[in-house]
Amino acid sequence: QDLRGEAAQAFYELAGDLVDVAFGAAEAPELFEAYGLAADTVCVFKKFDEERADFPLDPARGLDAAELSRFIRVHSLELLMEFTSETSDRIFDAKIPHHMLLFLNKTEAAQLELQGPFREAAAAFRGKVLFVLVDVSGYGAGVLPFFGLTPADAPTLRFVKMETNRKYQMEEDAFSASAVSAFVQAVLDGKVKPNLLSAEPPEDWDTKPVKVLVGKTFEQVAFDETKNVFVKFYAPWCSHCKEMAAAWEELGERYKDHEDIVIAEMDATANEMENIAIRGYPRLYYFPAGPGRKMIEYKSNRDVETFSKFLENRGTLPEEPPVVSSVPLPQARGPPCAPGKRQPSA
Known part of the structure; x- marks a missing residue:
């Protein structure tokens, strides 16, 4: 006024x-x-x-x-946002910490009817949880691998904590507004455990110099108290991961006969751990032998020699003296010119 x-x-x-x-x-x-x-x-x-x-x-x-x-x-966001090429930036930029997703096939009339109760549940959580519709028959199909889903899994529900990428699902999908509301509140209250992705371990996962870890085998390998374990977390599409692949294989060859050292890798897009969230690729972590479940992030050069120094020094890099180079004196050329004057020519 x-x-x-x-x-x-x-x-x-x-x-x-x-x-x-x-x-x-x-x-x-x-x-x-x-x-x-x-x-x-x-x-x-x-x-x-x-x-x-x-x-x-x-x-x-x-x-x-x-x-x-x-x-x-x-x-400025709709109560129920559909995930499309036009809305994806707005959804990710909304800074709403949690997302509740309904995956459905919009070509199936029966599945379209699930939008009503899902929207009804959204009202009570506005600003806390963003409710998102994902069409598995359209643009939304691109995010299915992130959730370990296929189009045949629709309709289904997932809750995501955006800060950690932790995903939660109902024991059995129920699509009524009351069931969705109760599930969302239970996740917010910490009463639901995350659903962790894991691929199946390859049959030869531990026979090669670089061991192949998955979510199901990570704990037993990384936290083996008798081993020092160096793990590369990567994404198959990551160019930086591809660039260092040869160096990591060479590192595995170098240490394949060391009883107390394990060189391993894990596809972090297909596998998740309960207490470790991987952001950005590649990520390199060293898990030293002994009690305490310790973890050290490696942040130096991605080459075999530096990796080896890190391993030999048990998870640290020795400090090296600075490289000091000598600069030769300039050759004598006679006295410098005074300001405003010129040296006489020979």
């Missing part, structure tokens, strides 16, 4: 930051009456869902720009 006060100024500044949102300000009493308002309020008008969302201002605190920015961001 005061367009020149501190709250209004904070509102104007936020308008300058959120250039993709149209802002307006009004203080006319008839507008307050028309929209049923009695106090300072930011109204977000949209063309979907409830069409209007109100952000009342606390007279004692004024306008919190960060809170309002998040409120606008949350309400």
